Amino acid sequence: MTDTDLWVRRFHPADAAATRLLCLPHAGGSASWFVRVARALAPEVDVLAVQYPGRQDRLREPGLTSAHEIADRLVAALLPLVDRPVTVFGHSLGATLGFEVALRLRRAGVSPTALFVSGRRAPHLRKVERTHLRDDAGLIAEVRALAGTDNALLEDEDVLQMVLPAIRSDYTAAETYEYRPGPRLDCPIVAHVGDSDPRVTVDEARAWQEHTDAGFEFVVHPGGHFYLNDNMSAVLRSIRAHTRSLNPASRGGGTFAHAEQPG
Template identity: 35%
Template sequence: MPSGLGLWALQYPGREERLGESPCTAMEPLLQDLIQGIGALPSVPFVLLGHSMGAAVAFELCLHLQRHDRAPVALLLSSHPPPDEVQQSRIHQSDDRQLWLEMVRVGGTPAAVLELPDLLRVLTPALRADYQAIESHAFTTGDRIRSEVVVCVGDSDPDVPADRAGGWQRYCEREVQLRVFEGGHFYLSAHRRRLIAEAARCLSPYLDTSAAALDASTP
C-alpha cells in the first residue's frame, strides 16, 4: 500500500474469525452489522470497495453513510450490474452441489473443491446465505450516490458485460468512471495493484504520498 493509505476489511458474520456466528440471509441485518463495524473505525477519508455481491452491499452502505454525513470519498463497484439490470435468480434454493457449480462457473472456485466434502460442509451455509441475501434484495432507488463512483469490470465476465456497467450512472450524481480489466468475474485477483492505485488516486488529495508512489514493486 502507498504510504499513508491503510486497508480495512469488513468481515461478514459466519466467516473466518466470525465462523461461529450465523450468516445473514437478508441484506438489512448485514448492513446493520457493517454499519456498526464502520462506526468503530477512525473518522478519516476513505474509499469503499465492494466486489460482486459486495458491490451491492457497498452501494447500500454508501447511501446510508451519506444520509448520516459520513460518505466515502469514492465508491468502487466491482463486477456487479446496475440495480435495474440485475437478472432474477433462485440459486440459493439449489442443492449444495449446484450451488458450488455456480461458483465454479463464475471462476471464483476451482472445481477440485467439489471433492472436499468436509470443507464444503463448513462453507456452504455462508455461501447459501449470501445468495439468499442478494437474490431477495430490493435496491434502494430513491437517493443517488454523491461520492465519486468508479465501476470496475472484467472484459470477459459473462454476467457483467462492460456495455451494461455504464448503467450505474442512473444511480449517481457525478459522472461515473468505468475501468475495464482483462479477465472474468474475478479479474481483481490479477489486478489488485491497479485497484489499489485507483483507490489511492481518489484519496490522493488527502495523502502525503500520491497515487504515483504506487509502482509494480509494491507488495
C-alpha cells in the same frame, strides 16, 4: 469483543494514514481475500476488510440473507472508524453492499470519498437468479464456474460442509436484493468489470453512472467475474490515485469526470 471487532479486520494497520479503505468481499468470500490489498496500500491507506458472519472466525454465527440487514449492521459497527475520510470498495455482492453502506453513511453525515464497485450490475437492474435455490451440487458448480474459490477447497468434503451455508446465505442476499429508489450518491463512483464476465455485462456495469451526482469513471478489464485475480494491480492503482487526490481535511472526494478506460 465489540461489533466493530466482529465485522472489521485490519491486516496491516496504518494508524497514521490520512484515509481508510473499506473492502467488502464477494459472495462466499471473506476478509482474508483482502490481505494483499492491505499489504499493497499500507502505510498510505488504512484498509478495513469486512468479515461477514458464517465464515472463518465467525463460522459459528448464522449467515445473513438480506443485503439491507448486512448493510445496517455493518454501518453500526463502522461508526467508530469514520474519524477520517473513508473510501468504499466492493466486488460482486460486495459492490451492492458497498452501495448500501455508502447510502447509510451519507445519512449518518459521513459521505464516503468515493465508491469503487467491481463485477456487479447497477443496483436498479434486477435479474431473476436462482442459484441460492439449487442443491449443494448446483451451488458448488456455480462457485467453481466463476473461479473465485480455490478448487482444492471445493474438493474437501469437510471444508465444504463448513463453508456451504455461508455461500448459500451470500447468494441469497445477492440474488434477492431489492433496490430502494432514493437520492443519488454525492460521491464519485468508479466501476470496474471484466469484459467476459458471465454474471454482468459491460452495459449493466456502466449503468452505475445513474447512481451518483459527483462524477463517474468506468474501466473494462480483460477477464471474467474474477478478472481481479490478474488485474488487481490496475484496480489498486485506480484506488491509490483517488486517495492521493484527497484533501485530508475534507471528507469530499476528488474530481472525477465521466471517463471510460480500456483494461
